[in-house]
Amino acid sequence: MSAPDRIEEFVLALQTGFIDGSIIKLRLGGYHGAEADLKSVEGRKVALKAGERMSLVWSYKTRDITKNLIIDEALSFVRDGLSTSFRSGRLETRDFDLQIERQGDKFRLKRTEVSGREVATGGHDRVKNRPLEAGAKPWMQALGIAGADGKVLAASQDKFRQINKMVEIFAPLIHELSAKTPRIVDMGAGKGYLDFALFDYLQGKGVPAKVIGVEMRPKLVDDGNKLAAQSGFAALQFVPGSILDYDASGADAVIALHACDTATDDAIFKGISSGAELIAVAPCCHKQVRRQMEAGTSDGRLDFLLRHGTFMEKQAEMVTDGLRALLLEASGYRTKVFEFVSDTHTPKNNLIVAQKGKAGSREAALKKVADVKAMFGIERHYLEGLLGLA
Template sequence: MEELIKAIKEIVAEEVIKIVISNKLNKDVEYNKINVVLKINNKDKKYYQVEKFTDKQVFHENIEVNELEKTLNNLVNNKYKQLSAWSSNTTFDLKISKKGKVFLGKKKSNNENLFNKSHNKEKNYILKEGMIIEPLIDLGVFTKEGKVINSKYDKYKQINRFIEIIDDEIKKNNYEELTILDFGCGKSYLTFVLYYYFVEIKNIKVKMIGLDLKADVIKKCNEIAKRYKYDNLHFELGDINGYKYENKVDMVITLHACDTATDYALYNAIKWKAKMIFSVPCCQHEFNTQMKPESLSIISKYGIIQERISALMTDSVRGNLLEASGYKTQLLEFIDIAHSPKNILIRASKANISKDKKEKALNEVDTLIREFNFKPTLLDLLKNDKLI
């Protein structure tokens, strides 16, 4: 114990930038590893952020600079065999033998790059490095140790962006249970990542159903869910257009449902009175084929302009129709998981929308329809079912 105290005192005598505590003494130690990183807050005050990693979660606490020595002694003693630390010009390597003997290696090194990196404003991702998230490992985004593979960092950020958009809505309420339908789930691992987020990070009990048209995809996804022990996630064969579900639905997710398949998914979500809707539309062809401007022919003069504007109009109409159906609706910029061009994500939540606001939303849709001779599928579906 005295040797350890002496070694840690020598380490913290310099301003260490980063510390990694690893190599558990035995399996009963709660955390797989611990990171301690020097930070600077908005008032230029220095502090240390302590990150403690279990298999599935990361726990954070902040400590004052003068608390570092005591904290390290408490964290390491009788729990870990190794501590690595870096100051701006020194690298430390502390190891503890099975018999408790302490060895401290110390060498001069230029760690200025590490120093600069640690003081940059870092993104506080929901899915953090160090978490053992099986879908991200199988997707090739994480190593088995939970480290982001450099070539997959963009995808890692994109997945986190999608989770953040959902989290912004989830944290508004104290949900204990959710029923979630994922239309057109495909063989993407994003559905599995979502399940992990809800169950392991938010501690919400979920029943999650993925729907797709391909039998081989459904079979494979169910096998993967079983392997991950995701007991309340299962996949069914079905078409968005005619899918029937009699129980309550809290959330509907639809990613890259092609053309009017998105409209059918939104229609079902509205019909079920889903609390939340998250949709990333794709291939908005319907308006492009219908567009015949009465007075704005310049819009249809150039094919590429018509295609892009009709896609934006499609999602504007969808947003307004959701609002007219009683949903607070936002259209957000979203980067596709598959590295395709930037896209739009529709986020809608059930809300108390005033009658005047609903009428205005519908009037705006009617004006656009008259000008361009559109016949929106979603509008027909909602009107035929007397939902608006």
């Protein structure tokens, strides 16, 4: 991951912790900017009459200055600060610590799971928001995540951790959508792990979202709809059909978790063509571009990498997803790619998040696409064809 991606993952964790109420403390250290005598900045979430804020304290040699910022201002400050003025950052939450450190031009990001912490209230009493938790819920039991006692099964710990992480990431992104009742479409829903988890979480937070799972296999569609009804999730629906055949008009968010090879591109295309504000995909398999890289003529300077099968596979994954990000930027989306869960739990752990607006130059993005294709001997990326660009 690049330095900007690691910074963005840290900022996203801060945003998520602010929204779900799990923040304990934020600290930025190793200051080397222009402000004389500034040592560090520490922050916590507070509830004021004007609303929830991040209370940041600038600690100087002889004084402290406190500012209460809205979350967008705080996120911008942290993002800019880590990029330019601070060498380290630490975020402590109820469930984990996240440490980011600059090493030359690179950043190292380390996450440590914790348990047993309590979050102090930062102002008036309020209902404490909690992340998705296990329990005697019909959908968790039916999908084999929890047993009859409501506890997560030993064999499902990784699955539960993965979907919980996805919910943590999606929650603040969905919170930013302009629609009061966001319409979220999951392409290639499968058994609906993510759909049930996300709907359960949003319903618990009072977000009146509609979640639709698109799935080719009729039995999984029937099973999903029966389980949604059994769970009391009236606004969660599963529909039969392929990704490309589904009419995604009116979708505010299009997501796809581990849609294989070009199915990920189908999901991205449907998100772009529907004008969705949010597109988020966790790719799986990268065969289409890899075949072209193996058959084509790449820049000779890459031979030392591409002649090894294991390196070719990794390069194909990065090139495929890098081109997807560029094509999203060319379509008017600002994008970021990062690991959403440790590769200890799944090797397919990259997430592409695209938000409509504030994108860079379309021409610059398309030129970069052409340059990358020439470098790696690629004739055409499948998504290019869907978008009418090749």
